[in-house]
Amino acid sequence: MTEQALLQLRNVSAQQGSNTLLSNINLSLSRGQIMTVIGPNGAGKSTLLRVALGLRNCDQGEVQRRPHLRVGYMPQKLSLNPLIPISVSRFLRMANNRRTSIKDALQRAGISHLADRPLHDISGGETQRVLLSRALLAQPELLVLDEPAQGVDITGQTALYELIGKLRDDLDCAVLMVSHDLHWVMAQTDTVICLNQHICCHGHPETVSNDPEYLSLFGRRHAEAIALYQHDHDHQHDMHGEVIQPSDHCDHSGHHHD
Numbered sequence: 152m153t154e155q156a157l158l159q160l161r162n163v164s165a166q167q168g169s170n171t172l173l174s175n176i177n178l179s180l181s182r183g184q185i186m187t188v189i190g191p192n193g194a195g196k197s198t199l200l201r202v203a204l205g206l207r208n209c210d211q212g213e214v215q216r217r218p219h220l221r222v223g224y225m226p227q228k229l230s231l232n233p234l235i236p237i238s239v240s241r242f243l244r245m246a247n248n249r250r251t252s253i254k255d256a257l258q259r260a261g262i263s264h265l266a267d268r269p270l271h272d273i274s275g276g277e278t279q280r281v282l283l284s285r286a287l288l289a290q291p292e293l294l295v296l297d298e299p300a301q302g303v304d305i306t307g308q309t310a311l312y313e314l315i316g317k318l319r320d321d322l323d324c325a326v327l328m329v330s331h332d333l334h335w336v337m338a339q340t341d342t343v344i345c346l347n348q349h350i351c352c353h354g355h356p357e358t359v360s361n362d363p364e365y366l367s368l369f370g371r372r373h374a375e376a377i378a379l380y381q382h383d384h385d386h387q388h389d390m391h392g393e394v395i396q397p398s399d400h401c402d403h404s405g406h407h408h409d
């Protein structure tokens with residue numbers, strides 16, 4: 152593990168029965184870096200976050216986190232019994248590993264005004280910010296966000312992603328995030344990982360946007376996001392994400408993979 156790295160995955164693979172969820176994943180994340188994982192539904196993005204956090208074991212390879220690393224995790228879903236009424240601050244008081252005050256976490260997430268509101272009465276976008284503030288309670292050096300902007304309207308998405316950038320600056324933390332918002336990803340992320348069980352391509356957003364596999368996965372759905380980029384594919388995936396036209400492929404960061 153390099154000195155600056157907070158998190159490193161080496162040759163990580165994960166299976167569920169006979170299904171391969173992750174195959175030969177390598178990544179390294181340092182303080183101050185925003186790394187965004189993109190990929191189609193079922194590509195293994197949430198699994199990758201969970202393996203990185205140690206919430207799920209990998210079957211092969213190695214996951215290293217810096218010792219005593221403070222991590223804040225915002226999961227994809229909030230699972231709470233809707234029959235139990237609970238205020239936002241009470242919900243936050245239930246969090247383990249609190250290193251900062253609830254007031255501070257709410258304020259950083261821009262939702263101080265929601266402290267006494269019932270959790271079940273707030274909007275989807277507000278709920279996302281509550282989950283973000285819960286992740287901030289750990290005073291994280293690594294912030295792990297699984298689709299933070301889901302259920303948030305377009306204006307709210309921009310504000311939320313700007314907030315994530317500001318948190319990175321203010322806390323000098325690393326951010327590992329899953330996002331489907333390619334416009335934002337391409338504009339603001341330091342490193343993009345394009346995942347489809349294996350890492351199809353990775354690197355600076357502009358480089359990834361030029362990668363044949365990125366275009367193959369996202370070209371149609373996000374035509375405007377890639378309008379600037381035009382080139383040929385060098386391999387394709389079958390419906391299980393397997394490469395069906397393997398070729399010696401360069402990932403644009405100087406590393407070759409199959």
Ligand SMILES: Nc1ncnc2c1ncn2[C@@H]1O[C@H](COP(=O)(O)OP(=O)(O)OP(=O)(O)O)[C@@H](O)[C@H]1O
Pocket residue numbers: 167172190191192193194195196197198199
């Ligand atoms: N515990 C589990 N048991 C069985 N299958 C699982 C389990 N966890 C994940 N999977 C399967 O692994 C695959 C990857 O799931 P994962 O949630 O990591 O994908 P994702 O890229 O985050 O998808 P999405 O964009 O839809 O959220 C899916 O096919 C999913 O059904």
